[in-house]
Amino acid sequence: MTDKKTLLLVDGSSYLYRAFHAMPDLRAVPGDPKSPATGAIRGMINMMTALRREVRADYAACIFDAPGKTFRDDWYPEYKANRSPMPDDLRSQIDPIHEVVKLLGWPVLSVPDVEADDVIGTLARVASAQGVEVIVSSGDKDLSQLVDEHITIIDTMNGKKRDVAGVTAEFGVPPNLMIDYQTLVGDSVDNVPGVPKVGPKTAAKWLLEYGSLDALIERAAEVKGAAGENLRQALGQLPLSRRLVTIRTDCDLDGHVTGLPSLDGLPVGAPQTAELKPFYEKFGFKSLVKALEAQAVPPELIEESLKKKAGSTAAGTDQGGLFDEPSDMQALEAASPASNLKYDTITTWEQLDGWLAKLEAAELAAIDTETTSLDEMVAQIVGISFSVTPGEAAYIPLTHNYPDAPEQLPIDEVLAKLKPWLENGAKKKLGQHIKYDRHVFANHGIEVQGYAHDTMLQSYVLEVHKPHGLSSLAERHLGRSGISYEDLCGKGAHQIPFSQVDIAKAAEYSCEDSDQTLDVHNTLWPRLQADEKLSFIYQLEMDSSEALYRVERNGVMIDSPTLAAQSHELGKRIMELEQEAYEIAGQPFNLGSPKQIGEIFFTKLGLPVVKKTPSGAPSTDEEVLEKLAEDYPLPAKILEHRSLSKLKGTYTDKLGQLANPRTGRVHTHYAQAVAVTGRLSSNDPNLQNIPIRTPEGRRVREAFVAPAGSVIASADYSQIELRIMAHISGDESLLRAFTEGIDVHRATAAEVFGSTPDQVSSEQRRYAKVINFGLIYGMSSFGLAKNLGIENKAAASYIERYFARYPGVKAYMDETKALAKEQGYVETVFGRRLYLPEINSPNGPRRGGAERAAINAPMQGTAADLIKLSMVKVQNVLDEEKRGTRMIMQVHDELVFEVPEAEIEWVRTEIPRLMAGVASLKVPLLAEIGVGPNWDKAH
Incomplete structure (x- = not known):
């Protein structure tokens, strides 16, 4: 037990800017751009609530900058002159933010003429002098100069901790040299001049060599080179720069913090629930209102708790404050319908039989597995939990193996007893990310049937733009928080496997x-x-989960010798490219170093500067290399070197190593609840990003093969997004082109260039193809000009002529943007909602991006729906007819199969027919299929 106290200081000004930029453009009335902005308010509530949960403190304050000038402006009128004015949408949220932070129980400070950093510095030093531990929560690196053995900076946004060791490791100098360091480097954000062209590395080097800024100034004549000359020229302004960057720790806060220097003026209060509810209602925070109602506690109980807390503090028995765990106040804050929980740990056959009876009688049962791995193909069960009634659950520990672990029921016998219920499709089951649990049970020889619901997919369909993890769902919809995996197992190198977690804690976690x-x-x-409509989309996602489970389980054969040969060839070509680059440059250099590339390009070879980095140096990014490669050989060599190196490192070297030892196949993981358009993402390995625009990239597909007696078949939709555009827009010319089977790009070229289809040149058709697909993605005339390599004026003329010939497309784009602004989302043909949080943003680029997404998302989303419908339909037919053909991959608009030779003709005929028949649009769907010994040859 210790009497050590803690003061938590929150850099409110840093927090509110982070909240503003991190959150989407939320409004009190969703979709109404004239309604008050609320994103920063909501972000601030989230951040302050999380911080209160995570950090213990006896005293606390949230400090904001006061409006108007400060004493630094008197010292240096140009101070912060380069800063952009605060956005109006953030300015309007400042007062409500101050209000809600107070309502959440935090003392709020804003001192006229004094910056928030100086208030923090003064309070930190006062507390430190009294032996109080100080934690400052901020992302501002400038505060690092305050750090000592009693003062620590934390950045909860990225988990960074700046104690003495942390500051030294990050900046190369200890905290007591940070003022000197900041003086030398300067601060472009605050317009504080440093030594020209002296960056962090040079500043740290000088200070470690000379010991301090004063010593460096005394011996400035000894510093060599251009940096030394710049130092000597800056000597006159360094005292002012040091004065500007130094955080004051002796500010007069009288009248703003009562009771200093005892800190009694910074008590931590309970959230003012009665006042929070109307505040949340005013700004449209419905889920927060719901959470408050669920957590309602009689005011007299809160008051009694606070009195009890105050009494224990006065008596010297308090061990930490209102943020402690556990504490009366925290228990009150967490109170909800889940307070009266009944969680069982099953360690006897009698208990298991009792719960089996409950499962058999239940209309719906939730299941959760605890396992040895996140890799679903190898994960083994550690324990299983069930719930059939809210507030009640049971956990069966099976393979916990820490020292002195209690005896557990034998896993094989337990699974054998559960198997009939698990494999009974009439017994309805529920889970969170059920596809993972299906794999885990399958690893133990159990094919679970009867999964009726998946809360992850429910969230994905209802609110695609929000997180879908269980903890987020529980907090957002129930006002319930719970134990995190890291709470049990730790983080990073010190994380323990779940099998070593204490069974009592594991039971609480899994039951929860x-x-x-x-x-x-x-x-x-x-x-x-x-x-x-949403019910239809949800059922499609549930059916897709079943089909994807089968695809993942099937896996794909990889020809490792083919990959090894490709890796060898790529390695030789990469080495040749290095030598060719050295010859052009006239010297060896690191082809992966932007600095060395810049020196070769612009200093030695005198190549033109296309653009510059924020620091003013010539850029050598991908865009610059591509532009320079049009006229110069060296950038082209570097681009090819990068492309082949990535191909080799990502695919040809690694794919063969990813085969599952048990199956000998590669099993990718398809994430359903990621892309807002409904598309799937593939990872471990990512099969959707194999580059196919280069011969080397396409050759990687040669290594995806079928076993002896089988072939690979690849089926995909033809021009699917253009067909969807024709259907959605109803444009007569587009509809006619697809209905009559005309080459749509040739037809477009004829319309745009004013000729007949038979007169269209190959170049004109290429232009039309770029226009057709570009406009689907909301491409501007500038983007089209860049893509085609033509003048902006010519591109604008092409777009104008396109819209004149296809007025239905133009009407669709205008109407869709207007509808998106009105309701905040667009829909696919089948009713999937695609939310656009930035559609009414005052930020031009963000709003423009959302407008382009509004045009494209219905087409991408409808294409995603169609391929899922096809995947489900084809898998059902394969099962019904007991075919030997197996679906092994889904890549964008393509389905890939492993086909026994005896079924090749059936596949050639039936798969395209099934895919074309899953929906009736205003234009016919066309699916095409190819067959070959490997994936590449099947195209």
Whole structure:
């Protein structure tokens, strides 16, 4: 036990800017751009609530900059002169932010004429002098100069901790030299001049060599080179720069913090629930209102708790303050319908039989597995939990193996007893990310049937633009928080496997997961049932999950010798490119070093500067290399070197090593709940990003093969997004082109260039193809000009002529943007909602991006829906007819199969027919298929 106290100081000014830029353009009335902006307010609530949960403190304050000038402006009128004015949408949220932070129980400070950093510095030093530990929560590196053995800076946004060791490691100098360091480097944001062209490395080197800025100034004549000359020229202004960057720790806060220097003026209060509710209602925070109602606690109980807390503090028995764990106040804050939980740990056959009876009788049961790995193909079960009634759950520990672990029921016998229920499709089951749990059970020989719901997919359909993890869902929809995996197992190198977690803690964690999953389902499912279109999309996602489970389980054969040969060839070509680059440059250099490339390009070879980096140096990024490669050989060599190196490192070297030892196949993981358009993402390995625009990239597909007696078949939709555009826009010319089977790019070229289709040149058709696909993605005349290598005026003329010939497309684009602005989302043909949080943003680039997405998302999303419908339909037919053909990959608009030779003709005929028949659009769907010994030859 210790009497050591802690003061938590929050850099409110840093927090509010982060909240503003991190959150989407939320409004009190969604979709109404004239409604008050609320994103920064909501972000601030989230950040302050999380910080209160995570950091213990006895005293606390949230400090904001006061409006108007400060004493530094008197010293240096140009101070912060380069800063952009605060955005109006953020300015309007300042007062509500101050208000809600107070309502959340935080003392709020804003001292006229004094910057927030100086208030923080003064309070930190006062507390430190009294032996109080100080934690400053901020992302501002300038505060590092305050750090000592009693003062620590934390950045909760990225987990960074700046104690004495942390500051030294990050900046190369200890905290007591940070003022000198900042003086030398300067601060472009605050317009504080440093020594010209002296960066962090040089500043740290000088200070470590000379010991301090004063010593460096005394011996400035000894410093050699251009940097030394710049130092000597800057000597006159360094005292002012040091004065400007130094955080004051002796500010007069009288009248703003009562009771200093005892810190009694910074008590931590309870959240003012009664006042928070109307505040949340005013700004449209419905989920926060719901959470408050769920957590309602009688005011007299809160007051009693605070009195009890104050009494224990006065008596010297308090061990930490209102942020402690556990504490009366925290218990009150967490109070909810989940307070009366009944969680069982099953360690006897009698208990298991009792729960099996509950499962058999339940209309719906939630299941959760605890495992040995995140890799679903190798994960083994450590324990299983169930819930059939909100607030009740049970955990069966099976393979916990830490010292002195209690005896557990034998896993094989438990699974054998559960198997009939698990494999009974009539017994409805629920989970969070059910595809993973299906694999885990399959690893133990159990094919679970009867999964009726997945809360992750429910969230994905209802609110695609929000997080879909269980903890986020529980907090957002139930106002419930819980134990995190890191709480149990730790982080990083010190993380322990779940099998070593204490069974009592593991039971609480796993039961909580099953219980919350059932609770979330009971909240989300009625919302889906109430909307016919969303119900259809949810069922499609559930059916897709089943098909994807099969695809992942099947895996694909990889020809490792072919990959090894390709790697060898790529390695030789990469070495040749290096030598060719050296010859052109006239010297060896690191082809991966932007600095060395810049020196070769611009100093030695005198290549033109295309653009500059924020620091003013000539840029050598990918865009610059591509531009220079049009006229110069060296940039082209470097681009080819990078492309081949990435191909070799990502695919040809690694794919063969990723084969599962048990199956001998590569099993990618398809993430369903990631892309807002409904598309799938593939990882470990990523099969969707294999480059196919180069011969070397296409050759990688040669290594995807079928076993003896089988072939690979690849089926995909033809011009699917253009067909969807024709359907959605209803444009007569586009509809006619597809209905009559005309080459749509040739038809477009004829319209744009004013000729007949038979007169269209190959170049004109290429232009038309770029225009057709470019406009789907909202391409501007500038983008089209860049893509085609023509003048901007000519590109604008092409677009104008295109819209004149296809007025339905132009009308669709205008109407879609207007609808998106009005309701905040667009829809696919089948009703999937694609939310656009930035569609009414005052930020031009963000709004423009959202407008382009509004045009394209319905087409991408509808294409994603179609390929999922095809995947489900084809898998069902394969099962019904007991075919030997197996679906092994889904890549964008393509389905890939492993086909026994005896079924090749069936596949050639039936797969395209099935895919073309999954929906009736205003234009016919066309699916094409190819067959070959490997994936490449199947195209």
